[in-house]
Amino acid sequence: MIKLKGVHKVYSMGDVKVHALRGIDMNVKKGDFVSIMGPSGSGKSTMLHIIGVLDRQTKGSVHIKSVDVAMMSDEDRTSFRLKEIGFVFQFYSLLPELTALENIFIPNMLAGMNGKQCRKNAREMMEKLGIGERLSNYPHQLSGGEQQRVSIARALVNKPELLLADEPTASLDSKSAMNVISILRKLNEEIRQTIVLITHEQSLGALADRGIWLKDGAVEREKDF
């Protein structure tokens, strides 16, 4: 599903160069649930952005579903994200002027699904994530945990192969955080959803099948839970 080989990422800001990734090798198979851990600035987000086709590596190869994504045009990468990848971001990423339901069906709508089907899909997804009674609430009327569950629903509504989450629990209290991660756990078990989760909390990361620790842009260690 995901194959990284010797991936480097160098950010250059004028004369200053930041070597964010220094030769990452990684394989994630279909149905895997992997958590990425490591200190702040170790390159976790950078790696996730490259896997998520939001950014391009400086060196090395990246294959997602056997596609060399770096070779694709911007437009193709955008449709690839729409169909194959679901994102859950760290904080507020919902459209404030849309209800929870409407936020969730945006990817469906982008994929050209008709309005009725959009609503039906989004409603089912909300039921599944236990927020079925919140469908006509606006984001500001939802708790942080509920907002993240709406984000997860939005990420999954197009049935992507890959779900990527960058510290989705960072702004939540520990109870809601645990709740959100156990939803991911359940999705992985029930529909074999492939998931890559970034977290800096060991206890949450341990709910995945496998943990990968980064340090200074390189893999420090790996462990199966």
Next chain:
Amino acid sequence: MRIIPFLAFKDMVRDRKIVLLVIFLLAFSYVNLTFFPAFLNGLSNTFQDEIVDTGTSHIIITPRLESNSPYLNFVSSTRKKIDLIPGVAGSSSHIGLSGTVFFEGKQTGVGITALTPSDDSHVTAIGEKILKGDYLSDGDTGEIVMGELIAGRKIEDRIGQTGGFGAATEGLGGVDVGQKVVIRFSNGVESEFRVKGISGSQGFSLVSQTIYMTAMDAEEILGIDDQASSILVRLNNKDDAARYKKLILELGLSNANIQTWSEASTFAEGLNQTFGIVIIVTTIVGIVIVMATVGIVIFINTSRKRRIIGVLKAIGMQKNHLMMVFLFESLLFGLIGTLLGAAIVYSTVYYMNIHPIVLPIGALKPVLLTSTAVNAVAILIASSLVAGYIPSRLASRQEILETIKVVE
């Protein structure tokens, strides 16, 4: 792409106060673009009506310059032919004279128009412009109607009034009805006339500056018969002038120069040109208002939404579609603004045609041409789109990761 109108509407509903403000500004621009020309059209019509009513009527026939004769010949048979054309309300022949008027030691050069009152009443409104005394009758001899600017005012009348027109407009210093003046015509004939009435109007009209007498008197003074300086033709409908000009041309009148009222009056033309320039200026102002308003609002809107724009791109929305969301908003601004503006303008114009503004020269009824209204719609919508395009494009092209990092 349903997503484009969907997101545009949701965005506009959320910011409805700003949206309303923009729409009002655009409506205001639409009014600016259309009402002003409508008002000027009305004003121009008022002036033109005055010129038609006291000067040219709808069609005016004069001798050709090449004919070397100041007069048209066979006037009565010509008029008979013209009067037979359906749609012609009447015709009247005018004889122009010039001379010097003397009164109580004062004198002034004047233009004199001689006409037959009973004919002329169907063709011009000169007979209705009598301020004092009476208008001429067909059989009058030795009587004139004098324009008020020629008659002038007595000095006493002006005491206590500030300003004043000065000596040039004093005329003869206050000739009154019933008094007698002497006119020496340019051919040397000199004769005494009784002032039967004083004519005038508050516009720029000729009636304040001309002396009128009967054609009978003029024919005797000039020694002419069945001749005239001009034949004026009144139509049932002013707007048919060009068509009737052709019909009259087909009569094959010899040595005749035939002009419609608009051709004959260079004043009306100059007025329209002046107004045209004024309208161009207001149009430019209108476009600037629209572009600034829409441009700024879309710019602010997209700047505030940087993060959301990044998220939408990240989850798979193409940048061109994102740009179209904001362009669609610009388009809606333009559309709703013009609709509201058109409603305001059309109802105002309608109201003002029922209750016209009364100006000294006559009633002013604004005239909104359909072409003006349609052009303004096109100008406004095009300006909104152009103004919205730049910030929309900029916003949709931002780097995703740059925008996602922003924490609001």
